[in-house]
Amino acid sequence: MASTGAVPFWRAAGMTYITYSNICANLVRNCLKEPHKTEALSREKVHFSLSKWSEGKPEKPRLLLVH
Template sequence: MASNAAVPFWRSAGMTYITYSNICASLVRNCLKEPHKTEAISREKVHFVVSKWADGKPEKPTIRTDQPE
């Protein structure tokens, strides 16, 4: 369990456990051999639109995507 000592570091960098585990998962996916690699990487596509609300009004939505339009 070498990663145990790392927890305070990534947390102080503003990461949550989710971000941390996603980075780890992406590393593992990249370690796979073809053809499993492309298949696994296709499962980490991210696309959604998020908009914050303030005082009952939506602010400008931001698109979170990892694919070029």
């Protein structure tokens, strides 16, 4: 049974919680004073690798950077 209680405003605005959280994090980072702002902005980048699998074995991974 679905609840008819209050809905979080981010959901009512059609956002996911991750989108809302990213917007809030960006606002906080941009409000910081130097040198903390530069440090926080540098931690914002995410590195990960992606490997395709064929015949049960991974191919050479590719390093990706997301801003």
